[in-house]
Amino acid sequence: MSISVENLRRTFGTFQALRGITLEIPDHQLVALLGPSGSGKTTLLRIIGGLDFPDAGQGRVLIHGEDVTNQPAASRRAGFVFQHYALFNHLTVFENVAFGLEVRPAATRPKPEVIRDRVLELLGLVQLDGLQQRLPSELSGGQRQRVALARALAIDPMVLLLDEPFGALDARVRKDLRRWLRSFHTELGVTTIFVTHDQQEALELADTVVVMNQGQIEQIGSPQQVYDHPASPFVYEFLGDVNRVRKPGRPDLFYVRPHEVRVLFAGDSTAELHAKVEHLFAAGPSARLTLRMLDSKETLDADMTRQQLDEMGLSEGDEVGLKLVLGNRA
Numbered sequence: 001m002s003i004s005v006e007n008l009r010r011t012f013g014t015f016q017a018l019r020g021i022t023l024e025i026p027d028h029q030l031v032a033l034l035g036p037s038g039s040g041k042t043t044l045l046r047i048i049g050g051l052d053f054p055d056a057g058q059g060r061v062l063i064h065g066e067d068v069t070n071q072p073a074a075s076r077r078a079g080f081v082f083q084h085y086a087l088f089n090h091l092t093v094f095e096n097v098a099f100g101l102e103v104r105p106a107a108t109r110p111k112p113e114v115i116r117d118r119v120l121e122l123l124g125l126v127q128l129d130g131l132q133q134r135l136p137s138e139l140s141g142g143q144r145q146r147v148a149l150a151r152a153l154a155i156d157p158m159v160l161l162l163d164e165p166f167g168a169l170d171a172r173v174r175k176d177l178r179r180w181l182r183s184f185h186t187e188l189g190v191t192t193i194f195v196t197h198d199q200q201e202a203l204e205l206a207d208t209v210v211v212m213n214q215g216q217i218e219q220i221g222s223p224q225q226v227y228d229h230p231a232s233p234f235v236y237e238f239l240g241d242v243n244r245v246r247k248p249g250r251p252d253l254f255y256v257r258p259h260e261v262r263v264l265f266a267g268d269s270t271a272e273l274h275a276k277v278e279h280l281f282a283a284g285p286s287a288r289l290t291l292r293m294l295d296s297k298e299t300l301d302a303d304m305t306r307q308q309l310d311e312m313g314l315s316e317g318d319e320v321g322l323k324l325v326l327g328n329r330a
Ligand code: ATP
Pocket: 012, 013, 015, 017, 035, 036, 037, 038, 039, 040, 041, 042, 043, 044, 197
């Protein structure tokens, strides 16, 4: 289902948490709401799901073209997954997933055998076959999060809303679940919005990244667009490592990512800047250099391949020339 948000505003007391949000999400998309703490991501997600509402008359939410702004959560058929799994600890995995169907009024509640088949199918989908009789306390964090997803899917949601779904998990499990969620989304195709403050997670997972700051949208685009063509200094700094460089004799400041700094021999006539290698870190096929500029004394990070590093035979304390390669963006 497509989702449209039109000029949404939400105020808490005198604080403006959302300051005019407009967003179009086509059907089947996997969208990341990315931004620092307090930027309004969760508030926006909650309003889309019907757990919160905009200020009176201040904006609309449409799901598949229908204005649902004033409808309660139950009628929107949104599946939610939150950071802290919020599973029912006294219920088994099976009962947790079945919950949303069991609580339906008798008239719309599926027959027990239909619920059973649906739950087992979902547990297969999230790769938890055979664990239906366990309690949440008998599962790993990643498994619990997948139960939460299966439970959200049980109601056959029109949209899936995930708030920092992997936030409470360790880095390794997060990575596995990320990959899994991507292929799972491809298979299912439910329009999905997830909140994250982790730029790597947003860039790796999403079709579209919505970068938020102070209750407003800074930029909407594909991961490639927001990373390679940031619309504002905020987006530039928020998405990945960046250096701020002043070129000699020029007042303007350049934003340069470490991979856009070319390291040359000190005597290279094409060098635009000169620096000293302050720190060297090489791991796997790539290397990160921390450089101290000879004139301004500012530091700058540069990335190069391990092979380039070995070929140049650089070590800490060496002087180098630098060239900024900004060709791949506007
Ligand atoms: P985080 O990554 O920390 O969860 P977020 O981007 O999701 O942040 P929100 O939770 O949407 O941010 O909150 C946006 C702002 O609105 C914050 O400054 C928060 O303190 C404020 N806020 C959110 N909910 C309420 C509330 N119920 N009452 C008062 N202020 C609120």
